[in-house]
């Protein structure tokens with residue numbers, strides 16, 4: 001090789017401070033095209049990201065090559081959401097070159113924080129489900145598992161939330177506006193995806209009846225690849241996101257006729273497919289767009305998976321031994337019909353063989369029991385958009401029901417519940433049932449949720465296939481959620497127990513004995529205080545509000561939803577405010593209530609709750625009679641980056657959903673790992689968190705899922721009685737309903753008060769209020785004893801080892817995917 005290229009090649013990969021510095025400058029000048037004197041923070045971010053990416057590429061190719069050479073079984077994680085957030089610190093930290101990068105920037109007179117802050121947050125998801133997918137990517141790569149993420153490269157991420165006069169207003173999140181240095185566009189990796197048209201029947205070469213899908217519209221799916229850096233930099237996996245491209249960008253004829261809009265119409269319509277995450281599906285066209293998005297990325301992914309498989313194999317019987325496809329919720333469930341179509345129509349397999357292969361390849365994770373989130377597409381819509389898939393779904397259904405009928409003893413109600421088609425009202429395809437039937441394993445995401453799945457949504461299927469449902473309790477990656485987000489605490493931990501916890505979080509149990517060590521407690525508190533100062537500064541920047549660093553940081557950060565019961569927290573806030581005003585001479589433990597979360601744009605009640613929090617904040621924060629003992633802040637635009645600042649600073653973690661409604665929660669895990677004490681119901685993974693951290697180190701309150709169920713079934717719950725018997729609740733509600741927080745519009749909160757009273761209080765806010773206040777009181781009393789509080793906080797951190805997503809992903813790998821780690825062979829210099 002030409003010596004100049006060789007030295008440049010080594011330079012590009014050098015990991016020392018000088019090499020990094022030279023690389024940053026080289027990228028700045030020759031690719032970003034800026035002089036160091038004129039470069040903005042964003043220019044530097046791009047240069048640094050590109051230089052870091054250079055250091056990943058060889059290892060990425062090694063990894064891919066190793067998978068290929070070993071013909072390893074791969075797992076494909078199909079998800080409509082990947083909430084990956086920023087990647088710079090993640091990559092540096094997993095490569096082990098964070099300090100080197102900081103020093104290199106320092107030598108250039110730049111601050112690492114400034115450069116890091118110039119990166120937009122990749123918000124390609126809503127909440128827990130999307131962030132789980134991102135944690136799984138990190139864990140798969142960190143453990144050397146051949147895992148690929150497949151999703152959509154949305155041009156706009158989840159909307160940017162701003163508050164205008166206290167109301168949520170949505171703005172487009174233009175995360176790609178200045179380009180994305182992490183991704184590699186693959187204009188040559190292009191698959192056609194069809195919509196509409198009709199199905200034609202014909203006789204195949206051996207005279208069998210066969211079908212083809214004709215006269216369809218076509219869109220192209222183009223790949224963008226982002227390397228996923230595993231901890232230690234050994235394995236670099238791939239996140240492949242699809243972007244929609246028109247088959248024809250520009251109609252010259254229309255343009256020449258002066259029909260300029262028409263000339264680009266097809267391009268715009270086609271490319272709408274990858275425009276936004278969750279188009280508003282309140283309209284018919286919105287619904288159809290969403291269905292098309294789901295099919296678009298699923299079909300492209302399956303075509304890609306089959307192409308990769310066929311590089312090594314000439315028949316399909318081995319597909320389940322080489323590919324495991326995980327359906328992250330029902331969004332990609334149409335993939336079951338699509339794989340059948342590809343195998344039967346395009347590759348001429350017999351139906352039964354294709355069905356066996358399909359079932360053995362797919363597995364499905366259910367993430368919610370909420371009826372409104374269980375997808376059911378109108379039959380007429382699928383018939384129009386995906387006519388061949390509708391036929392295939394009918395066929396799967398007919399074969400299944402015929403087999404089941406024999407055993408069903410004429411129990412038609414049961415058969416109609418098992419059917420893939422919901423015949424009540426407008427006929428719909430039940431995507432959950434399709435996903436269940438087409439998968440060999442179906443899992444829930446916490447022990448309680450899995451149990452409830454067996455008893456409720458999938459009770460009939462569970463009877464039919466008793467071995468299919470299994471539990472995989474969620475987890476979080478300790479790299480992002482402790483090491484990167486909380487340097488103060490993670491450095492402290494490492495000085496005491498070494499750095500093994502980064503790749504094996506169970507080792508963090510070694511901290512248990514430190515809970516009784518006064519010096520360690522002091523240092524633990526110091527780390528928390530540092531994080532609280534950082535959050536206080538962030539709050540001041542975002543809201544203008546000054547908060548006391550030594551107050552309890554009582555944190556509820558998650559999507560705004562009635563079942564998550566931000567309202568319960570608000571009612572407690574008002575009750576506490578009243579108590580403080582009534583008893584000004586008492587020495588109160590100061591409390592800062594921190595809220596953050598987005599509401600779905602068409603979810604009016606959730607948006608009204610946002611306005612209420614902001615209105616309550618306005619009154620409370622400006623009332624001198626509470627002497628700064630109580631502050632309420634609602635931080636705008638909650639996303640991964642904000643979470644990384646808020647979570648390490650929390651003292652109290654609010655996990656207060658109506659029992660039985662939160663499938664798992666993962667914020668609960670992040671907060672406990674960072675030493676927050678949970679105040680929560682026995683819901684989702686809170687149940688398991690209690691088992692691990694110990695009942696003494698968590699504040700549990702409220703009704704259990706069984707009690708909720710019984711109370712609802714009895715029909716005897718009367719919120720008005722509960723309210724009448726609890727003066728502090730009554731007073732809080734009266735204040736809301738008489739306009740104490742909305743003097744400009746006294747009726748503003750009528751819908752909220754109505755829902756909690758005559759509306760029947762479906763989420764049982766009033767029912768749990770008294771016990772919640774008791775638990776809050778216990779937390780405040782404990783906080784006065786800072787040694788005891790810290791001891792419990794340390795025990796939370798020390799006992800959360802099991803909640804690593806490494807553990808979760810290993811369970812999937814062993815019990816669902818049968819996928820094993822592959823050690824890539826690298827010939828170059830190794831990372832740590």
Ligand code: GLS
Nearest residue numbers: 128129367445662663664665666
């Ligand atoms: C969710 C659940 O609501 C969360 O409880 C769960 O932690 C998450 C990941 O399993 O999935 N389901 C959903 O539709 N969105 C979620 O965040």
